[in-house]
Each structure stands twice: as structure tokens, then as C-alpha cells.
Amino acid sequence: MSDDSQSDDRTEEATQTRREEFRKQGQVVQTKELASSLFFFASGVLIIVAAGFFFEHLSGLIEQIIEIAFTYKSYDNPLAQVASIVGKKLAILLGPVLLVSLVLGVMSSVLQVGSLQVEDALMPKFEKLNPVEGLKRMFSMRALVEGVKALLKMILIGFIAYKVIQTDVPLLLKSMDWELDQSLSFLGKMTFKILIAIGFSVIVVAAFDYFFQWWELEKRMKMTKQEIKEEMKNREVDPQIKGRVRRMQREMANKRMMQKVPEADVIITNPTHIAVALKYGPNMAAPQLIAKGADLVAQRIKDIAREHKIPIIENKPLARTIFKTMKLDQFIPRDLYVAVAEVLSYVYKLKRKRAL
Secondary structure, rough: OHHHHHHHHHOOOOOHHHHHHHHHOOOOOOOOOHHHHHHHHHHHHHHOOHHHHHHHHHHHHHHHHHHHHHOOHHHHHHHHHHHHHHHHHHHHHHHHHHHHHHHHHHHHHHHHOOOOOHHHHOOOOHHHHHHHHHHHHHHOOHHHHHHHHHHHHHHHHOOOOOOOHHHHHHHHHHHHHOOOOHHHHHHHOOOHHHHHHHHHHHHEEEEEEEHHHHHHHHHHOOEEEEHHHOOOOHHHHHHHHHHHHHHHHHHHHHHHHHHHHHHEEEEEEOOOOOEEEEEOOOOOOEEEEEEEEHHHHHHHHHHHHOOOOOEEEHHHHHHHHHHHHHHOOOEEHHHHHHHHHHHHHHHHHHHHHHHH
């Protein structure tokens, strides 16, 4: 069956399972233009908020360059000196901008798709190496839209920048006769207007791009009626398989736990429903919980303890606390040291009496 006929059969809306599969592969609706628009807005705000910071460093840079220009003979390599100063100042000036750009990029991604794990997307797919498939992707609808979007963005940005500058041309010409601080202030305000206007225009592009990606993804995720039937069958079988696996895992864990009971120094019970097994040795930082259980499991722990002549001590509050608050192989916490120490002390006294 051809791809077109398969596509025609996909008339059903995607199920939640299929959506999750696409998400695992990294196929989600996400437009990079949102980060771009946020960056333009943030840059505009940064210019106004940090105007003093930018003015101080820009004016300092200009003064240093002028000073070197008039005293260049005193330098071995004046061009290298200018390049060094410019490099340092650019790092200081662009540092906040790059940091804002990084934060906004991450924030934009989280806002659109949340936390995304894409293990499947990272797996190598050899079909991507197929040159025929590569040509198909190159001339696909998606590639066309990307090209149109890039062109539209450039036209919008160029047009808006032109319009803003056009209205300020008379002042821009006059600014050549102003003081340095006045000129920089005027340029800052003009740049702010350009960046905010571009930010709004890019939001329009982002909205168009997001809608197109959503439409395209919904189209790709559509399913045939047969696929939905198969998914429903799998959904009925999966719980049974998962239940069986969980049951086997529990049985194996219980078996491993029971094998450790003979290593215990004491079994603490409540006395009928709960049993916990503790182990303690001279090289251990604290007593360790090596087995615990309720009802039948508790009875089995006690049976093994009797077989290996391990003391069984009744202490209802301590048994319940350990059973409810501790995990297997965990060491006794500080707040239970005294209670457990009393039990172990009693056990060691019993062992000494038996030895006599």
C-alpha cells in the first residue's frame, strides 16, 4: 500500500498513548520564534533598565579609543591595544544579553512543552541517512514553511526597523551635534523602540508557526481504525502482563529477603501481625533492617528465626515504627537508637546466659 493511501486511511484522532509515543520521540509543538520575540522584548527592557551601565562602559570605551588615537606613538602596537579594550568591553556589555538569551531560551522551551525526555529521539535512525528521504525532507511542506517564515521574519524586521528609523531621521541627523551622553541616550531610546516593535512582529510569526506545527503534528498523529483496535487489545493485555511481572518481582524480592533472615541478630514483633529483622556487627555504624513483613510474611520470618535460634522479642511500638518508617537495608535512624539498643542489650544478655 502506498504512503498516500495509508494517509487517506488515517481518519481517527490520535489516542493519548500515541501522543505520548510522539512526545517520547521529541515530536512536539514548539516554535523557536517565541524565544526570539522574548529576547527582543527583554533586550529592549534591558537597554532602558541598564542604560546607566551601558552608557558608562560605552562612553569609557570611546574615551579610551580617542586617547589611544592621540597618543598612539607611545604604544608598541596601538591596534592590539584597541582590540584588547574593545574585546573586554564587549564581553562586559554582551555578557548580560547572552545570559538573558540563555534563560529565555530555556524558559520558552519549558513554557511550550514542559519537561521533555527524548531518549527515543536520540537513538540513531539509519533511514535519515537515505539520500532520497533527505531530498524529500528538503522539498517538503515543512521546509517550504520554514523558508517562508525566515523570509517573512527578515522582511518584517527590516520594514519595522526602517519605519522606526525613518521617523527619527531628523533627530538622528541633529544628534551628530549633540554631546556624547545626549547622543547615546537618543540612540538607546531609538534602539528600544526598534526592539519592542520587532518583538511584537516576531510574536505574529511565532503564532503562525505554532499553529502550523500543531496542524501538521495532528495530521501526522492521526490513526487508522485498525491501529486503534490493536491499541485497545494491547491495553487489555498490558495490565495482566504488568500484574504478573509485579507479582514475580515481589516474590523474588521476598525470596532474597528471606535468605537474609538467618543473618539477623534479633526479630522484633508486635507480636502477631508484624515482624522486623535487625542485624548488627562490630564493623557496622548502626543496626540494619534486613527483613520485614506483615501477616504471612511476618510468620515466615519468625519460623526461619526459630529454625536458626534467633531471639524473637515482642515490642509493639518499636516493631510498628520500624515497619512503617524504614526501608529494607536502611540503618536505624538516631531517634530509634535508644529503643533498639535496649532490645540488643537484652538479646546479648540472653546469649551470654545460654553460653553459660
